[in-house]
Amino acid sequence: MVTFIVKSNTAKTKFLLKDLPGSGKRIDVLCRCVNSAFCLSHDIRRDTVLYLCFGRKTIKFVGKELKHLTPDERGIAILLRKAIEDNPTPGVYISEKSFQETVLESGKEIIYLDEKGEDISHLKLKKDMCFVLAGHLGFSQEDRGFLERIGRKTSISPRILHADHCIIVVHNFLDRS
Amino acid sequence: MVTFIVKSNTAKTKFLLKDLPGSGKRIDVLCRCVNSAFCLSHDIRRDTVLYLCFGRKTIKFVGKELKHLTPDERGIAILLRKAIEDNPTPGVYISEKSFQETVLESGKEIIYLDEKGEDISHLKLKKDMCFVLAGHLGFSQEDRGFLERIGRKTSISPRILHADHCIIVVHNFLDRS
Numbered sequence: 001m002v003t004f005i006v007k008s009n010t011a012k013t014k015f016l017l018k019d020l021p022g023s024g025k026r027i028d029v030l031c032r033c034v035n036s037a038f039c040l041s042h043d044i045r046r047d048t049v050l051y052l053c054f055g056r057k058t059i060k061f062v063g064k065e066l067k068h069l070t071p072d073e074r075g076i077a078i079l080l081r082k083a084i085e086d087n088p089t090p091g092v093y094i095s096e097k098s099f100q101e102t103v104l105e106s107g108k109e110i111i112y113l114d115e116k117g118e119d120i121s122h123l124k125l126k127k128d129m130c131f132v133l134a135g136h137l138g139f140s141q142e143d144r145g146f147l148e149r150i151g152r153k154t155s156i157s158p159r160i161l162h163a164d165h166c167i168i169v170v171h172n173f174l175d176r177s
Numbered sequence: 178m179v180t181f182i183v184k185s186n187t188a189k190t191k192f193l194l195k196d197l198p199g200s201g202k203r204i205d206v207l208c209r210c211v212n213s214a215f216c217l218s219h220d221i222r223r224d225t226v227l228y229l230c231f232g233r234k235t236i237k238f239v240g241k242e243l244k245h246l247t248p249d250e251r252g253i254a255i256l257l258r259k260a261i262e263d264n265p266t267p268g269v270y271i272s273e274k275s276f277q278e279t280v281l282e283s284g285k286e287i288i289y290l291d292e293k294g295e296d297i298s299h300l301k302l303k304k305d306m307c308f309v310l311a312g313h314l315g316f317s318q319e320d321r322g323f324l325e326r327i328g329r330k331t332s333i334s335p336r337i338l339h340a341d342h343c344i345i346v347v348h349n350f351l352d353r354s
Binding site for chain 1: 194195197198205206209212213216217218219220247248249250251252298313333334335336337338339342345346348349352353
């Protein structure tokens with residue numbers, strides 16, 4: 001069971017479906033993270049758990065329980081909205097746990113992504129790891145300090161990628177390991 | 178300059194922005210292919226060209242000329258619509274070239290993605306290759322026969338991925354090569 005935790009310091013819990021990047025302050029990135037974490041061609045990655053931490057909420061997606069997941073951003077934004085309105089669909093859970101609590105409670109080896117980290121190809125990958133990523137403005141200084149204390153700084157590309165693209169690359173390394 | 182050509186046998190040139198997967202017959206996949214081909218964190222892949230072949234049209238995106246590209250599906254769908262209505266934004270071109278003409282005119286080494294192909298890690302990758310992918314229902318039998326004659330069948334994952342996810346993985350292999 002691989003875990004991804006994505007922290008966004010900008011995304012809002014209120015947004016317009018017709019303007020996710022603007023009204024939702026880049027909640028479109030989080031929607032695409034859900035797609036990246038779970039969507040295979042005509043299948044779902046049931047062995048994956050994803051946490052999105054934003055706007056004082058944490059939304060958890062459990063692959064093996066998910067229903068009603070469509071790969072498009074708008075469909076995923078509707079699932080987020082349902083969770084935020086306390087009417088979550090199966091496999092989706094909402095809490096007020098902080099990002100740092102969520103990371104600590106994962107109980108797994110923490111790998112956090114940073115372009116200055118050690119290349120992922122040097123890691124001994126296990127399915128039972130927790131990968132931590134930041135939304136479009138990176139980690140805050142406080143979160144970065146926290147992650148430096150408990151995690152392993154890892155890079156997945158010589159280029160700086162969006163969080164949703166990072167999840168695809170991590171999955172590919174795990175699929176091949 | 179890396180080239181991607183994505184063929185969709187379902188996507189429509191007329192669609193509703195509020196229902197891309199349904200009304201556009203999975204044009205959402207093509208929108209995400211544009212994101213995958215070009216979007217870096219706060220940057221654009223200027224050394225990439227993408228062709229989307231669907232509904233008797235071919236839309237070409239030239240990275241080094243692109244303007245007004247946003248990473249969200251809806252924003253990209255608006256760029257597609259402008260091109261389809263013969264009012265394309267900079268870096269976007271529309272033609273009635275067929276998929277097979279588009280592939281032949283690339284003048285590059287053709288790598289087509291198929292889960293039964295040779296693993297990409299065995300290839301001697303060059304930036305000047307053309308990667309050919311299918312939308313959500315795979316290649317038609319005719320297109321598959323055509324690609325078998327002129328291209329190299331390559332797999333990028335032990336799992337079957339969406340076309341937009343495949344582009345991310347190919348970019349990662351190229352970025353590392």
